[in-house]
Amino acid sequence: MSLFGWLFGKRRAAPQVASLSAKEVLTKLKGAALPCLRLRAGDGGRSWLGGRPQMASPWPRFQGRPLSLVAQIDLAQARAAGGPNWLPSEGQLLFFYDLETGGWGMEAEEAGSSVVIYEPRRAEVAPPPDDLPEDARFDQRPLRFDLDVSMPDDPERLGLNLKDMSSTEFRRLEAELEAMAPASPAHQIGGYPTPVQWDDMERTCERVAPREGRRPGAGVDEWRLLLQVDSDDDAGMMWCDVGQLYFWVREADARAGDFSRTWTILQSH
Numbered sequence: 243m244s245l246f247g248w249l250f251g252k253r254r255a256a257p258q259v260a261s262l263s264a265k266e267v268l269t270k271l272k273g274a275a276l277p278c279l280r281l282r283a284g285d286g287g288r289s290w291l292g293g294r295p296q297m298a299s300p301w302p303r304f305q306g307r308p309l310s311l312v313a314q315i316d317l318a319q320a321r322a323a324g325g326p327n328w329l330p331s332e333g334q335l336l337f338f339y340d341l342e343t344g345g346w347g348m349e350a351e352e353a354g355s356s357v358v359i360y361e362p363r364r365a366e367v368a369p370p371p372d373d374l375p376e377d378a379r380f381d382q383r384p385l386r387f388d389l390d391v392s393m394p395d396d397p398e399r400l401g402l403n404l405k406d407m408s409s410t411e412f413r414r415l416e417a418e419l420e421a422m423a424p425a426s427p428a429h430q431i432g433g434y435p436t437p438v439q440w441d442d443m444e445r446t447c448e449r450v451a452p453r454e455g456r457r458p459g460a461g462v463d464e465w466r467l468l469l470q471v472d473s474d475d476d477a478g479m480m481w482c483d484v485g486q487l488y489f490w491v492r493e494a495d496a497r498a499g500d501f502s503r504t505w506t507i508l509q510s511h
Contacts, residue, residue, distance in 0.1 A: 262406040264415035270400045275391040278433025278467075279325050280424060283476065284386025288316035288334065291429075291477045293382025295336045298365040302338050302357040308374040309338035309357060312471055312479075312487065313385075315431070323387035326432040328466060328493045333362040337469055337489055339506065341378045344482060347507035350450045356506035358468065358489060360499055383477045390424070392433030396441030427472035428486070435467050438486055438509035447490045451505035464492045468504060485510030 281289075288296065291313050302309045315335045317325075329335075336359040345352035370379060397404055404412065428436050435443060444465040469489040473480050481487055488507045495503055 262402070262404070262411065264407070264411045264418060267397075267402060267404075267407075267415055268418055270402065271393040274400055275393045276433040277324065277326075278390055278392040279320060279323055279387045279431040280390045281385045281429035281431065282388060283383060285384055287319050287384075288314065289319055289385040289387070290314055291383040291385060291471070291474065291479065292380025294367045294369060295359075295361075296334055296365045297336055297359065297361055297368040298363075299359050299361065301368065301371050302354075302359065304340045304343070304355045304357075307340065307342060308371040308378075309355075310341050310374070310378045310380065311370070312337040312339050312380070313469065315385075315469065320387055320431060324389040325387065326466065326496075328496045330360070330362070330496075330499050333360060333499075334365075335360055335468075335501065337471070339487060344508065345506070346509075347488075347505060348446065348450065350452070352450075353452050356487075356489070356504070358491070358501040358504040360501045362499065380478055383474075385429070387431070390433075392424075392430070392436075393422075394434050394441070395437055399441070427474040427477075428470065429472055429474070430467070430470040432467055435470055435488055436486070437488075438484075438511060440509075443488055443490065443507050446507060447505040451490075452503050454503075464494060465490050466493050466496065468496070468501075481508055482510035 292311060295311050295314050317330050317335060318332045320329065321331045338357045340355040343355050345355040394400060407415065424436060444462045447465050448462045467488065468491040471479065471487040473484045473486065486509055489504055491501060491504045495501065
């Protein structure tokens with residue numbers, strides 16, 4: 243159960259001994275914070291939601307259907323903004339997803355329903371296939387990157403149990419975290435995700451993602467949030483019921499420029 247699930251979605255019994263304060267929780271959360279890039283509307287250069295990709299590779303398909311372009315991220319732009327050093331410093335990442343199946347990322351059989359393509363060199367704009375339906379195409383929305391920090395969402399990541407809080411401290415924590423929550427739509431690169439349902443997505447990735455060719459020593463702790471894409475009215479993106487897409491990659495793969503084994507999870511209300 244995520245921290246925001248505790249805060250906004252669950253009823254709690256009063257603790258027998260109230261031993262945890264809002265200040266303690268906030269101190270631990272801030273101490274564990276990781277940098278991230280927030281993706282917001284802007285002039286963005288070669289980064290955008292939707293639109294057409296700069297791509298030399300074949301347009302990806304799943305079960306014979308062309309996938310929809312979700313985003314193009316210019317890696318030089320991301321690095322200049324303070325993005326993760328485990329990503330290549332140049333080229334473009336292209337993110338595709340199958341709108342028809344709407345895979346949740348919970349079964350190994352969904353491999354291929356989302357694809358990340360790395361284009362290390364500048365390529366021409368690729369027109370979408372003729373058989374990609376109009377309602378599976380998103381208008382292009384330029385992006386800019388803002389450096390920010392992200393905090394863990396799941397108290398279990400830090401060994402916290404919010405049942406140990408009094409009602410007063412719980413409400414104080416609720417108000418503090420609500421004021422600190424990222425603005426919506428919460429598009430993001432790197433850092434901790436902002437889950438809709440549950441955190442701990444790294445374990446899901448490790449359990450169901452393809453393992454063929456996996457580098458020695460990889461495990462749950464190796465997974466990194468490559469891109470989080472929120473539902474976004476301006477971009478015409480609605481992931482199920484106001485949900486989010488989370489693209490994950492193993493750090494060693496990303497450092498090697500290999501994005502063939504990424505994994506995508508969809509969460510929704």
